[in-house]
Amino acid sequence: MPRVNGTGQRIYAWFERRLQLEGPVKEAALHPVPRNTASWWYVFGSAAFTLLFLQIITGILLALIYVPSAAHAWDSLNVLNHQVPLGWYIRALHGWGSNFMVAIVLIHMAQVFLFGAYKFPRELTWILGVFLLLMTLGMAFTGQVLRFDQDAYWGLGIGASIMGRVPFIGGGLVHLLLGGPIIAGATLSRFFTLHVFVIPGLLLLFALTHVWMVLKLGVNEWPMPGRVVRRATYVQEYNKLAHEDGIPFVPGAFWKDLVFSGAVIAAVAVCALIMGPFGPGGQPDPSIIQTVPKPDFFFLWIYAVLSYLPPALETPFILIAPIIGIAILLALPFYAAEGEKSWHRRPVAVLVVSFVAVAWGSFTQLGTVTPWSPHMSAWSADAIPAKFLRGASPLVRQGANVFQDKQCRNCHAVGGRGGQRGPALDDIATRMTPDELRFKVVTGGGNMPAFGKNLSPAEIEALVAFLDTLHPPNQRPAVNPVNEVYTSTHASGGEDVSAAPGAAR
Amino acid sequence: MRKMAAVLLASTAAVLCGCHAYQRGEVSQPVPRPSAVLDFATLYGQNCAACHGPDGANGPATDLANPEYLALVDDAGLRKWIGGGMPGTQMPAFAKSSGGMLTDAQVNAIIAGMRKRWSRPGALEGAQPPPYAQTQTGDAKRGAQTYQARCAVCHKQTRDEITNPVYLALVSDQALRTMMIAGSPDIGQPDWRHDSADGKPATPLTDQDINDIIAYLDGLRNASPGFAGTAAEPQSGAPAR
Secondary structure, three states: OHHHHHHHHHHHHHHHHHHOOHHHHHHHHHOEEEHHHOOHHHOHHHHHHHHHHHHHHHHHHHHOOOOOOOOOHHHHHHHHHHOOOOHHHHHHHHHHHHHHHHHHHHHHHHHHHHOOOOOOOOHHHHHHHHHHHHHHHHHHHHHHHHOOOHHHHHHHHHHHHHHOOOOOOHHHHHHHHHOOOOOOHHHHHHHHHHHHHHHHHHHHHHHHHHHHHHHHHOOOOOOOOOOEEOOOOHHHHHHHHHHHOEEEHHHHHHHHHHHHHHHHHHHHHHHHHHHOOOOOOOOOOOOOOOOOOOOOHHHHHHHHHHHHOOHHHHHHHHHHHHHHHHHHHHHHHHHOOOEEOOHHHOHHHHHHHHHHHHHHHHHHHHHHHOOOOOOOOHHHHOOOOHHHOOOOOHHHHHHHHHHHHOOHHHOOOEOOEOOOOOOOOOOHHHHOOHHHHHHHHHHOEOOEOOOHHHOOHHHHHHHHHHHOOOOOOOOOOOOOOOOOOHHHHOOHHHOOOOOOHHHHO | OHHHHHHHHHHHHHHHHHHHHHHHHHOOOOOOOHHHOOOHHHHHHHHOHHHHOOOOOOOOOOOOOOHHHHHHOOHHHHHHHHHHOOOOOOOOOOEHHHOOOEOHHHHHHHHHHHHHHHOOOOOOOOOOOOOOOOOOOOOHHHHHHHHHHHHOOOOOHHHOHHHOHHHHHHOOHHHHHHHHHHOEOOOOEOOOOOOOOOOOOOOOOOHHHHHHHHHHHHHHOOOOOOOOOOOOOOOOOOOOO
């Protein structure tokens, strides 16, 4: 035994003599940190780092089999799912690892913000962190595209249409992103390159630098109300704290990191085991319009926000809001490099975090439950409930045909079936008079398109006649409040079709 | 060593179980491309049910489940309307060649399915109906009289919505013709043989009667309500409510 040990030691010494890593590693591991940083609040960063390695390992395994070509990507994922032993599990680990990583990076960021850890001298650490967040989201998005199923296809289509809105260079950007004007083979190659080489390379580089700075600058001390950061004195104070009331980083604080990272990995493993991999959903094919594409959960909120914005604000919001958001994050450590770290003395910071969390949560929830895309086949598939046709006049029946043919049903449900983009119209006649109906159909408004030019006058009149019958049997249709008799007797100028046009003149 | 192998085995088994659990639930079948669907129920349900009713009847548009209709019209006629649509009406074109979403094979599958499901041998009981397609133009004046004599009994002046110019602007002559010859069991319109006040057998409508009525109704059409339309006198259309 001692002989082996001796050989081992000699090999170690041979390398150490040349690499000379022992000193720096020991220094990094044993450097003192303030005792109160050995807290369960400080474990998210290392967990994110651990997840990054899980993603790299599982990603390498997936890349062995995945075929980044438009024709084969979808099939190769199914091969992974069903033919390669445990292939499905690797996919599941990678997919869940990605979700966990996004979540943990966000939590880490919120914690760092609340603990004031971005203040002097850790501004650059924070800025790299912002880029790490963006790259993590970039990985999530490009990864979703590699799945190359319907969700990916539509997510990409929407992403491209967002880029296309950039003034002047929009078209060029789309071309750059997709490798052409449309989603095709070149698109997938681009996203594969981004997801496998470009972003991970940068991510790793940034992450290592980020960690290097954490080690060099020391872990942020536990914020105490009244202990104010000043550029002139901070480093001195910190060193004093670390030496007088400090413990060595390893194992003093490190064991909690290890335990938490282990727990996170275990959670990923269990989720992957129980819930399996994500998709692939239906194969991507623009001719399959009977789908309800949904983006991955951390992008859901964008869709919810978009579907609630009036159309005029969509473009400015999409283009400007992200830039402002990122600028604020980057400017933060310069704007607030000094001052109180404790959340007890930073009510605005606490409010901001709570507000963002609540807003994000509710929009995500809305994005999960609101059907934000029209129901594309309702116009030809969802029958008009028989009760609305019983005893209907021929004109009303034609109006029902128009209602279907002009695809009103794709956005409006009747009898519980149809799109949900606009309100259900089962009792619309109790809410709107024929005049109001005509006006709404012709001019649109809200997220309702204006149909004026796409309908002939006869179609509009038939449509209004049909809509005007949509009310519960025991409820009177709405009448013009100004003049009750108006809608039933006033018959000039096509105001009321059901009266004879000839007689009125 | 033994112990380790056992642990390894156990964990592999556990993972494999999970694997099977997952596969049982979620095998992702390739969604058939829409153009590959040839099943009548799916095609009809996806493309036609909204207007022609879930079972070919009781929708706002033509009763396609009417056996008399299917006996009257031939495949070429059906193919023409389904593939190319009825221009100027709400019947859309479905064939890819006309900008629709269905292949020729799918249109044929729909026609075959309609016949298989809704045809009834001897639906016309040996009677010879007027031809499906119009061959001659009628006379509007005579048509007005025929309308009064044969149709107004049911479509009384007070409920005279057939002559509503706006309604007429939206239906094709063929749809009117189909309606008169084959009737429409789902709404109670009699066929050409039963065209009487009570819907009992009567003197059948002749091809000329039908041509005349169509000429008469065509004279009433008014595509732009609100503008002075054709001179005809529709005393029509008191609202049905």
